[in-house]
Amino acid sequence: NNLESPMKIQRIAYPWFGSILLLAMASYLFIGNSKLTLSLVQSAPQLFTAQVELIILGVVLLVWLLDLRLFYNRRENYIKNSQALKAQLNDLIENKRQLQRKAHTYSNQTEKLKAFIGDRLLEYIEYDEKFLHFKGIAAEVRHNGIICYDKILGALHAAAAADTENPNYPEALTSLSYLWDLLDLSTADNIALHINNHICECEEYYYQIQLQKQHPNTQAEPIPYTPTFLAHNALLRAILPLMKMREEAVISENAEFLFHTQADSQFQLYISKECELLGNENHIVLVIENLVKNALYYTNEGNTDSTAGLQKSKAYNKVSLSLTRDAQSLQIVVYNHGPHVA
Known part of the structure; x- marks a missing residue:
């Protein structure tokens, strides 16, 4: 607030009025008591009586005291204004120091940010170069x-x-x-x-x-490939090689589902056989392989070397895979005790 409303410099006025009255009083007493002005006193003796002198002296002293009080009030206001001005200057100096410290801090942060951005740009440029290199190899x-x-x-x-x-x-x-x-x-x-x-x-x-x-009688160009595939075939292609590595490739089925729920198995499967999808079956196989291998990594990471610990790990660290559908969508879920992928 002090910075928003600058203080005005005030001057202390000397009590000239009281001093002039005192000088006039001294002149009056000098005239009344001086032999040089005896003729003036005799011509107007009523002005130089004791009562008149006391009245004039009282009035002059009263005016002088009021003027002196006004002088001290002005002096106190001047001191207060000086202190406020000094505090304002101190605040201004402190604010300047704070701005300098902030500028120094922001300058350091800017340099760090520039260095960070430069490092990241170099990494991205290197990554792009590697990507283009491998992409060129793949294209070749x-x-x-x-x-x-x-x-x-x-x-x-x-x-x-x-x-x-x-x-x-x-x-x-x-x-x-x-x-x-x-x-x-x-x-x-x-x-x-x-x-x-x-x-x-x-x-x-x-x-x-x-x-x-x-319209079976209409002649049309042959379709170059089958545009749909059964989702459970893609899931089996992804999961069966991993199950065969663990000698667990025993899958039961009924009219609607494929399932694998053995107690000592590391896998639990619940797969619907009525899910048909548009697209490329190999794309789904790739996704399921990545998810299942990620689940197996975190499942095997917590296994212990002891027999009891291994049995307990198989009982709880399972990889669950389900494929279900409703009227509008199909849902594939791969679950284990590892971190969430998405």
Whole structure:
């Protein structure tokens, strides 16, 4: 507040009025008692009586005392104003010091922020360089791999047609398709946009299939691939290899669900068999593999070396996977005692 309303400098006025009256009183007494002014006194003797002198003396003293009191009041106000001005100057100096300290602090923080941003920019630039490098490698592999992919695919189809009883050929075809889809994702500029475009394309093919069913006599171009897949097949492709590693690949089923609820197993499965999705099955396999492996990592991290501790760990540190659906959506849940992923 003192800074917002600056103090005005006040001056102390000397009590001239009382001093002048005292000087006039002294002159009056001098005239009344001096021999040099005896003729003046004789001409107006009523002005120099004792009563008149006392009255004049009382009035002069009263006026002088009032003037003296006014002088001291002004002096006190001057002292107060001086103290207020001094306090205002001290506040101004302190505020200046605070501003200097803040400027110094903010300057240090600005330097730290600039250094932090510079380090992050260097990291991002290095990351972009690595990303572009690996993306270039993936693009080169994809470009050179198209010919190899076609040859391997043709050889596997021919081998599978020649030996229909060998299960290795269908598994090899599935693995080759999975590898090719991973290569597609690795070379995509925007993975989300790439997947969404593929789903839109699958939706178009799906409606074409529905129209062909309604009009079977109409000639139409063949659909290049099946636009839908069963979600439980993708889940089984992701989970069965991990269960076989632990000798737990025993899955029961009924008309609607697949389930695996053995007490000594590390997995609990509850999978609906009526969930059909648009898109690429391999994308769901990749997501489920990542989630399940993440769950297994945190589950195995808490296991103990003792037999009792291992049995207790299997009883409580389970990986639960469920696939359910309602009228409008499908829900896949992978749960364990680790931290939340999303």
